[in-house]
Amino acid sequence: MPLTPDHPLLDGRTGTSSLVRAYRGDRPERTPVWFMRQAGRSLPEYRELRVGTQMLEACLTPELASEITLQPVRRHGVDAAIFFSDIVIPARLAGADVEIVPGTGPVFANPIRTAQDVAALRPLEPGALDPIREAVARTVAELGSTPLIGFAGAPFTLASYLVEGGPSKDQQRTRALMYTEPQLWATLLNWCADVAGEFLVAQVEAGASAVQLFDSWVGSLSEQQYVRRVAPHSKRVFSHLRGFDVPKVHFGLGGGEFLRAMHGIGADVMGVDWRIPLDLAEERLGGGVPLQGNIDPALLGAPWRILEAHVEDVLARGLSAPGHVVNLGHGVPPDTDPDVLTRIVELVHDR
Amino acid sequence: MPLTPDHPLLDGRTGTSSLVRAYRGDRPERTPVWFMRQAGRSLPEYRELRVGTQMLEACLTPELASEITLQPVRRHGVDAAIFFSDIVIPARLAGADVEIVPGTGPVFANPIRTAQDVAALRPLEPGALDPIREAVARTVAELGSTPLIGFAGAPFTLASYLVEGGPSKDQQRTRALMYTEPQLWATLLNWCADVAGEFLVAQVEAGASAVQLFDSWVGSLSEQQYVRRVAPHSKRVFSHLRGFDVPKVHFGLGGGEFLRAMHGIGADVMGVDWRIPLDLAEERLGGGVPLQGNIDPALLGAPWRILEAHVEDVLARGLSAPGHVVNLGHGVPPDTDPDVLTRIVELVHDR
Numbered sequence: 100m101p102l103t104p105d106h107p108l109l110d111g112r113t114g115t116s117s118l119v120r121a122y123r124g125d126r127p128e129r130t131p132v133w134f135m136r137q138a139g140r141s142l143p144e145y146r147e148l149r150v151g152t153q154m155l156e157a158c159l160t161p162e163l164a165s166e167i168t169l170q171p172v173r174r175h176g177v178d179a180a181i182f183f184s185d186i187v188i189p190a191r192l193a194g195a196d197v198e199i200v201p202g203t204g205p206v207f208a209n210p211i212r213t214a215q216d217v218a219a220l221r222p223l224e225p226g227a228l229d230p231i232r233e234a235v236a237r238t239v240a241e242l243g244s245t246p247l248i249g250f251a252g253a254p255f256t257l258a259s260y261l262v263e264g265g266p267s268k269d270q271q272r273t274r275a276l277m278y279t280e281p282q283l284w285a286t287l288l289n290w291c292a293d294v295a296g297e298f299l300v301a302q303v304e305a306g307a308s309a310v311q312l313f314d315s316w317v318g319s320l321s322e323q324q325y326v327r328r329v330a331p332h333s334k335r336v337f338s339h340l341r342g343f344d345v346p347k348v349h350f351g352l353g354g355g356e357f358l359r360a361m362h363g364i365g366a367d368v369m370g371v372d373w374r375i376p377l378d379l380a381e382e383r384l385g386g387g388v389p390l391q392g393n394i395d396p397a398l399l400g401a402p403w404r405i406l407e408a409h410v411e412d413v414l415a416r417g418l419s420a421p422g423h424v425v426n427l428g429h430g431v432p433p434d435t436d437p438d439v440l441t442r443i444v445e446l447v448h449d450r
Numbered sequence: 451m452p453l454t455p456d457h458p459l460l461d462g463r464t465g466t467s468s469l470v471r472a473y474r475g476d477r478p479e480r481t482p483v484w485f486m487r488q489a490g491r492s493l494p495e496y497r498e499l500r501v502g503t504q505m506l507e508a509c510l511t512p513e514l515a516s517e518i519t520l521q522p523v524r525r526h527g528v529d530a531a532i533f534f535s536d537i538v539i540p541a542r543l544a545g546a547d548v549e550i551v552p553g554t555g556p557v558f559a560n561p562i563r564t565a566q567d568v569a570a571l572r573p574l575e576p577g578a579l580d581p582i583r584e585a586v587a588r589t590v591a592e593l594g595s596t597p598l599i600g601f602a603g604a605p606f607t608l609a610s611y612l613v614e615g616g617p618s619k620d621q622q623r624t625r626a627l628m629y630t631e632p633q634l635w636a637t638l639l640n641w642c643a644d645v646a647g648e649f650l651v652a653q654v655e656a657g658a659s660a661v662q663l664f665d666s667w668v669g670s671l672s673e674q675q676y677v678r679r680v681a682p683h684s685k686r687v688f689s690h691l692r693g694f695d696v697p698k699v700h701f702g703l704g705g706g707e708f709l710r711a712m713h714g715i716g717a718d719v720m721g722v723d724w725r726i727p728l729d730l731a732e733e734r735l736g737g738g739v740p741l742q743g744n745i746d747p748a749l750l751g752a753p754w755r756i757l758e759a760h761v762e763d764v765l766a767r768g769l770s771a772p773g774h775v776v777n778l779g780h781g782v783p784p785d786t787d788p789d790v791l792t793r794i795v796e797l798v799h800d801r
């Protein structure tokens with residue numbers, strides 16, 4: 100499916116933005132910068148807006164999700180908005196009983212562990228994604244020339260939450276299922292891929308100018324496991340976007356060992372965590388892949404001269420790639436001083 | 451300091467054991483096998499013994515620590531005992547106010563974050579390690595020809611607990627201190643290295659035939675950070691053992707990226723987690739380093755034929771190294787069926 104002519108990428112709004120140019124391997128005058136989890140708890144205006152509203156309810160209320168998505172763009176002057184949502188939202192929209200428990204994370208009332216559990220998973224109903232479309236459309240209307248990046252969690256990470264029933268240290272139950280029941284595993288991951296893929300399609304159709312697929316837990320896998328049991332399903336997510344000419348970013352925490360395999364799922368741009376420098380990432384990818392990253396979030400609380408030197412180092416190492424979008428190597432920690440993020444944006448833009 | 455002639459390594463008890471031979475790069479007839487965290491919650495006899503006793507109290511009561519250390523040797527017929535203890539024990543013996551909170555992990559009443567906090571850290575008093583010496587001596591007297599492996603947490607991991615005040619997802623506060631206050635960091639890590647080193651010395655003097663240094667959180671570091679800010683202090687731990695001719699094993703979770711740097715701290719044997727196959731580890735180490743590992747703990751609950759094939763694969767890949775001690779790629783999960791561990795020991799011994 101092609102984008103409609105009134106899509107921001109085609110109607111002159113975002114097609115030549117610094118973000119989209121860098122994602123396509125170009126070097127705009129100003130290096131673009133945004134921050135994973137820029138929308139959220141680090142901002143006082145977010146904490147104020149969320150009072151009395153549960154996390155997933157906020158994600159599914161278009162006015163709220165849109166306002167939260169816009170807040171960091173207004174405050175920091177970042178070069179992209181990232182759609183405010185959660186990895187478990189597609190599962191929730193498909194009927195899963197899940198809540199975000201503050202201090203814990205997503206908790207599923209009925210973890211998915213048996214053939215019956217998997218067989219009971221339903222596809223997304225027509226209209227299920229309407230609140231997402233509406234939130235994105237509202238956001239894009241406000242953003243003007245700033246591109247919105249669509250958001251989804253990758254099948255392995257979504258499946259980990261479903262199987263474990265919540266967050267876990269190293270996804271042992273999930274990986275056990277992967278080894279023990281390869282057929283069931285494939286069915287589960289395809290379901291995850293399809294709901295995540297449709298979630299992204301809804302965002303792109305409603306005006307997102309790029310998408311990012313997050314695989315938060317991929318670092319608990321060996322490369323062999325990843326290639327055989329996970330990558331084909333991550334690829335399936337992106338196959339839903341076939342025909343939409345939007346940049347596709349892929350990021351996985353702790354996946355530095357198999358960046359190349361992660362890129363191989365059909366990503367245009369690779370996000371890199373703080374564990375490997377961008378020049379090494381470029382080398383592992385064999386050259387030619389635009390990169391996003393990778394300021395160590397642990398440095399956000401350091402004295403400015405130390406953080407500044409680190410950002411300069413990230414910029415210098417990013418020169419090895421055809422395009423570079425500055426970001427953190429993981430999400431913004433909740434206790435971050437937001438002024439520090441604004442200062443990083445100014446530093447990157449002034450270079 | 452040399453070992454005394456009545457040490458198990460020298461008096462004929464453990465010097466030619468399969469474990470010590472494999473650690474020294476030999477291939478004994480039977481490949482040795484033991485399991486990280488084999489002493490502990492997976493065993494009903496352990497859970498029974500621990501009723502009414504706090505974790506750290508159990509570690510510091512010689513009869514209990516010794517009995518717990520011996521339990522898995524009796525039950526599984528493993529080729530080594532690992533001294534039952536905890537990474538925070540040396541800090542506790544040096545006066546830190548720390549408890550293990552069930553379901554959470556170690557919690558320090560006063561996290562170490564300022565120059566004053568670090569300055570207030572005291573060395574181990576003479577006699578502080580007496581309960582450790584007594585527990586080890588009791589254990590070794592029972593073990594006969596089965597070697598005991600001494601245990602300590604590496605400085606980065608111990609410092610992470612001290613700085614964060616407990617377990618944390620990616621040690622951001624710890625890494626922030628590392629970047630921000632390099633002098634303070636070095637002082638703190640040297641303190642950790644010295645208490646861990648003396649802890650190991652006490653175990654070796656009391657009869658341990660090898661030592662293993664665990665760096666549980668090292669996977670949150672880049673190689674550059676590791677080499678510059680962590681490795682010199684891990685090396686300092688082993689420098690306490692200078693003159694003792696005991697095999698030194700080093701294991702770090704998620705440290706596959708910089709195995710070679712980890713080996714460079716003075717380890718004789720490298721433990722490998724489940725993320726990289728042993729033949730790749732051998733290649734990264736440049737050959738010649740005995741390896742320990744690396745059955746994926748996630749497979750312990752899989753049907754036997756699947757687990758068996760995985761163990762066979764681990765054995766086959768381990769052939770690339772000069773010596774191989776079979777182990778898991780991480781600790782035994784608490785919900786493991788202990789019979790599965792016994793069956794793995796039989797399988798490895800029957801090959």
